[in-house]
Amino acid sequence: MSSPNSNRFVIDQQVEDIEMPENLKLNTFLQEFSVDCSHPECNFGNYGFAFGQAPFPVPKPVVDALVKNADKGTYAPVSGITELKNAISKYNKHYFHINVDPKRIIVGPGTKELIFNLLELLHGTVILPTPAWLGYLPQIRFLRKNYHMLPVNKDGKISPNKLKHLALRLHDRQKILILNNPNNPTGLFYSQLELEEIADVCRQQKITVISDEIYAMTTYDFSQFVSMLQIYPEGTFVTNGLSKSHAAGGYRIGYVLFPQHVVNFREQFKKILATEYTATSTPIQHAAIAGFENSVEMDDYFKVTRELHKIMGEYTYNRLNEIEGVVTTKPEATFYLLANFNYYADDFAANNIKTSQEFSIALLDHPYHTALVGGDSLVLERTDFSARIAFVDYDGNNAMKNWIAKKPSTASARLEFVHQNAPRIVKGLDMIERFLKDVKTKSIVKFTHKEKNSNAI
Amino acid sequence: MSSPNSNRFVIDQQVEDIEMPENLKLNTFLQEFSVDCSHPECNFGNYGFAFGQAPFPVPKPVVDALVKNADKGTYAPVSGITELKNAISKYNKHYFHINVDPKRIIVGPGTKELIFNLLELLHGTVILPTPAWLGYLPQIRFLRKNYHMLPVNKDGKISPNKLKHLALRLHDRQKILILNNPNNPTGLFYSQLELEEIADVCRQQKITVISDEIYAMTTYDFSQFVSMLQIYPEGTFVTNGLSKSHAAGGYRIGYVLFPQHVVNFREQFKKILATEYTATSTPIQHAAIAGFENSVEMDDYFKVTRELHKIMGEYTYNRLNEIEGVVTTKPEATFYLLANFNYYADDFAANNIKTSQEFSIALLDHPYHTALVGGDSLVLERTDFSARIAFVDYDGNNAMKNWIAKKPSTASARLEFVHQNAPRIVKGLDMIERFLKDVKTKSIVKFTHKEKNSNAI
Known part of the structure; x- marks a missing residue:
């Protein structure tokens, strides 16, 4: 990548000193992964608990207004x-x-x-x-x-x-x-x-x-x-x-x-x-x-999307907390919760995972391919194995329609709704559980995709 | 406007030190003017040579693409x-x-x-x-x-x-x-x-x-x-x-x-x-x-808008340079020229106009109501009576249609086109000439609208 002109420009020291913001770093990671996994059995599925983006369509009144005002230059x-x-x-x-x-x-x-x-x-x-x-x-x-x-x-x-x-x-x-x-x-x-x-x-x-x-x-x-x-x-x-x-x-x-x-x-x-x-x-x-x-349409939109965030949060919270040693916050708003994996600190250490960043990377690797935001990106200690889990990796448009068509009224119907409408959240949480089990049995090989070592696991 | 809480916040010194950018300052001026002119005979017409904004519609392919992608959230x-x-x-x-x-x-x-x-x-x-x-x-x-x-x-x-x-x-x-x-x-x-x-x-x-x-x-x-x-x-x-x-x-x-x-x-x-x-x-x-x-439609758009900028620039250049003592750059691009009014420095002084900002303000006042960007806003000396003239104060949509319908081919047809399609540019330049004549005869009363002095002129 170097060239005779690479260093001809002088960059402000302040810019050199700041770290790449984590969202950008993570994005780069995931892009590398989606092309780099070299495991012969990998049918790449990336379970995204990392991105903080609601999965719903932009409300129709907003889209319509943009259409109507597209010529405002x-x-x-x-x-x-x-x-x-x-x-x-x-x-x-x-x-x-x-x-x-x-x-x-x-x-x-x-x-x-x-x-x-x-x-x-x-x-x-x-x-x-x-x-x-x-x-x-x-x-x-x-x-x-x-x-x-x-x-x-x-x-x-x-x-x-x-x-x-x-x-x-x-x-x-x-x-x-x-x-x-x-x-x-x-x-x-x-x-x-x-x-x-x-x-x-x-x-x-x-x-x-x-x-x-x-x-x-x-x-x-x-x-x-x-x-x-x-x-x-x-x-x-x-x-x-x-x-x-x-x-x-x-x-x-x-x-x-x-x-x-x-x-x-x-x-x-x-x-x-x-x-x-x-x-x-x-x-x-x-x-x-x-x-x-204020409109009925916007009111309904807020109501339905809120209810969907709640049901996904409830599922994610229950599922994570039933895993041995995992404790999380109980979300009351947003589409995040904070999960604490410090119970596994010794097991992580035995797998050569010493920082939250190494934890994030290991979980991204084959076969887990699960992305979350590790503690150091949340301004926690590097050795704090807490992580942010965003529960938005599902087809929001579809989920909204299904929710409006038939709102689940029982606990089992709510569970069924999540399984039907957010299978990637379900699978991704399974992957986290599997990862933690593997960690316990010391079978994690960290960050193998970089070395193109397809026999690693 | 003051209140017990006005000064409770501490503002960064760096922010206090910067001046309000000129475009913003000018905007505020004009807003004040449009409500404040108190001359009984004022039928307010603000001739805008100040704003650097092309008068044309956004090209149709661009608007269409925005419409098509309005839902991209x-x-x-x-x-x-x-x-x-x-x-x-x-x-x-x-x-x-x-x-x-x-x-x-x-x-x-x-x-x-x-x-x-x-x-x-x-x-x-x-x-x-x-x-x-x-x-x-x-x-x-x-x-x-x-x-x-x-x-x-x-x-x-x-x-x-x-x-x-x-x-x-x-x-x-x-x-x-x-x-x-x-x-x-x-x-x-x-x-x-x-x-x-x-x-x-x-x-x-x-x-x-x-x-x-x-x-x-x-x-x-x-x-x-x-x-x-x-x-x-x-x-x-x-x-x-x-x-x-x-x-x-x-x-x-x-x-x-x-x-x-x-x-x-x-x-x-x-x-x-x-x-x-x-x-x-x-x-x-x-x-x-x-x-x-690259498309025929965009190519045509660039061509027509360029030709319109040229004809308006040509008219503005000719009109200003025929005024006694005024010299300007001859525009070959953009929709601006730089006009030098320093010939009038002594006459300005006699009217108590000592800086380019005072010149801008006097020209905004009744009955001229003509806005331009004075030299101090162009990083020139405060006493340099040069000013930027933007020749965009016309109905661009209409002008485009008329240009496409019948492109003027002679010098007199070109003049006629400007008179028909950009009457405010024509009138505004007349106002600049009138202002300079009035300055010569010492009949300018500066910035009267602030004092609500309706008998000033």
């Missing part, structure tokens, strides 16, 4: 088109019971970029609860911000007391808590009471909150979800968008709700957006209006 | 979808005679963001020829990069000799020249010979070039356009996209062509994109394929 205003901001304001009123003036809303090309822009905007030290979504840390590092981890309690949630003690140790003029609620990777969400306790600490310690609520609409018992903006309106920035609730991550659109009473301050944020990317795609903004407008 | 790969990179590769082969492996192509949400990302990627001091597009400098400043201006020669172009002397003074390990070709604001483009002379200096002085060729397809005599990547393949990054040539700035899609022999190095770039924004909108990428694929 002119630049949009930097903060978003007025009709969209109005729709977002009403959406937040209707579903989250918060009154947000459209002037407090800024639209951007995905919440990932908006969170990056908020981290550019806000001076201060970041408090990152762990485990965490794999997107935050590369952003914090790339921006060279000071940061501190805040490991969650055994129940998978932030301890207000630990938050307070950490904040007391930080002497920056401003502290920024990244609250991901509902949470990726645990699938848990914070109750109103829990949020109030966190907000109390934030008020005392002058902590600004970036509340990433991208999974809010997926909360299985939706009436229980409460936005942090309701609890701590003076200090919370909320980010949300179409990506998860509307299965439209590929559209690239999100929004920020600004805290109360910061009108002028938003102008500073707009400067960043105007400097970096002008505006968000105009046709996509028009499409998003339909996704945020 | 899944995330795209970070560097762009394969079919799009293939289409871009063929497009560059067909129109620009450059062979670019699709692996050397990276797609992003607009060239503005890609240029920002390149400036993040590349270490070094930036050389910015002036006058310059209003987007570069806020990016350079926000990233706290070292930079030096390189004022162009009287002919509106970079002097290779001055470039050399500037480079010799810079002791950074890498120098980055931002070459905007064809050029915004001058409307000029560099001949093959001129590019070769610049490339010679870049080779000697190890200067890396970011060649922003977003206006390439608008070159009136298209066969004369040559990409810098053809001349200096080992040191040039080219950026281009749909925004100008396809009148789809609102779609937000662009691409970078990487220099030869830098395969691994692209991975560094992908890290930045994955950290900041995941990927570019999937439906928009699919739409873009149709815009880059």
Whole structure:
């Protein structure tokens, strides 16, 4: 690959220093696998518990609106088109019971970029609860911000007391808590009471909150979800968008709700957006209006997709927890749970699997071909064998139709539904069980595909 | 507007320090104007020579492709979808005679963001020829990069000799020249010979070039356009996209062509994109394929829109240069020219117009209501009364139809075509002439709308 010109360019040290974000790394891995498995008996089946993408079609009103506005080629205003901001304001009123003036809303090309822009905007030290979504840390590092981890309690949630003690140790003029609620990777969400306790600490310690609520609409018992903006309106920035609730991550659109009473301050944020990317795609903004407008069709969509996430989560939770030594969080929202495989640490060691990354790689190898997101990608210790399991590897379109046609009403009907509609989830979980059994009997040969060693297993 | 909470947040100093990008500032101005003019006789007509946006509809094949792919909700790969990179590769082969492996192509949400990302990627001091597009400098400043201006020669172009002397003074390990070709604001483009002379200096002085060729397809005599990547393949990054040539700035899609022999190095770039924004909108990428694929329909579109830019440029050039003391560049591409009003400096001073910004504001005021981009927004001296005139304020859809129906063949028919199809350009240029006459007779009252002084003029 080298050439006389390879090194003629000087790359910024900051760029060299950041690691490849994990989602990208994993993608590369899987691409290599799909061509590289050289086992003669391999009929390649990749069971994907790694990707965080809802399997459903984009809601019809959204697609229809994109079709109708496909010819809109002119630049949009930097903060978003007025009709969209109005729709977002009403959406937040209707579903989250918060009154947000459209002037407090800024639209951007995905919440990932908006969170990056908020981290550019806000001076201060970041408090990152762990485990965490794999997107935050590369952003914090790339921006060279000071940061501190805040490991969650055994129940998978932030301890207000630990938050307070950490904040007391930080002497920056401003502290920024990244609250991901509902949470990726645990699938848990914070109750109103829990949020109030966190907000109390934030008020005392002058902590600004970036509340990433991208999974809010997926909360299985939706009436229980409460936005942090309701609890701590003076200090919370909320980010949300179409990506998860509307299965439209590929559209690239999100929004920020600004805290109360910061009108002028938003102008500073707009400067960043105007400097970096002008505006968000105009046709996509028009499409998003339909996704945020209240309608029977959207209501039904949220309801059905929520129920499907719940049944898949329930199955995945039950199946994993019946495996010897495996414990997991019990998902109440999102399409993830966090599974703890540390019970197998000694067995892994005996198979020369010493880190969570080696665990992920071994599980990707023949014959398991099962992808999950290992602990080091979730900002856990390298030797912590916890992993995120996404339960979305099924035909969502089909599952929606079957669910609407006949909703399973008994426990056995629910089991049958999963077997019928999500056979790859069923098989993939079987593979995890098989892998753990093989590990116990020391029959794992790690990462053989690289060596094209077809007799390895 | 102030409140007890206004100042509770601490904003990053870097953000406070950057100025609002000029396009945003201007937008705000115009919005204020459209509601604020309080002159009793004002029938508000805003003649827009300020916005850099082609007036045409998005080409039908592109709109059709967006309609067809409106349901594509899944995330795209970070560097762009394969079919799009293939289409871009063929497009560059067909129109620009450059062979670019699709692996050397990276797609992003607009060239503005890609240029920002390149400036993040590349270490070094930036050389910015002036006058310059209003987007570069806020990016350079926000990233706290070292930079030096390189004022162009009287002919509106970079002097290779001055470039050399500037480079010799810079002791950074890498120098980055931002070459905007064809050029915004001058409307000029560099001949093959001129590019070769610049490339010679870049080779000697190890200067890396970011060649922003977003206006390439608008070159009136298209066969004369040559990409810098053809001349200096080992040191040039080219950026281009749909925004100008396809009148789809609102779609937000662009691409970078990487220099030869830098395969691994692209991975560094992908890290930045994955950290900041995941990927570019999937439906928009699919739409873009149709815009880059070679077809009779697209060929005709490029031809007609180019001819319309040319005739509007010709009229604007002739009309301005017949005004006493006004000299302008003669556009050969883009939809801009640079007009020099310095002849009026003393008359401006007598009217209390001392800077180019005051000039812009005075011209926006009643009764002229004419918007242009003043010199300070083009990175010229504050007292340089040069301004960018964009000749796009007409109904492009209609003009295309009329042009196709009956192309004017004589000089008087061409004049008649502009009067019929672009009456606002005609009137706006009349307003500039009237303004300059009024300035001579000291009858300008500056920026009166703010004071609601309806008897001002």
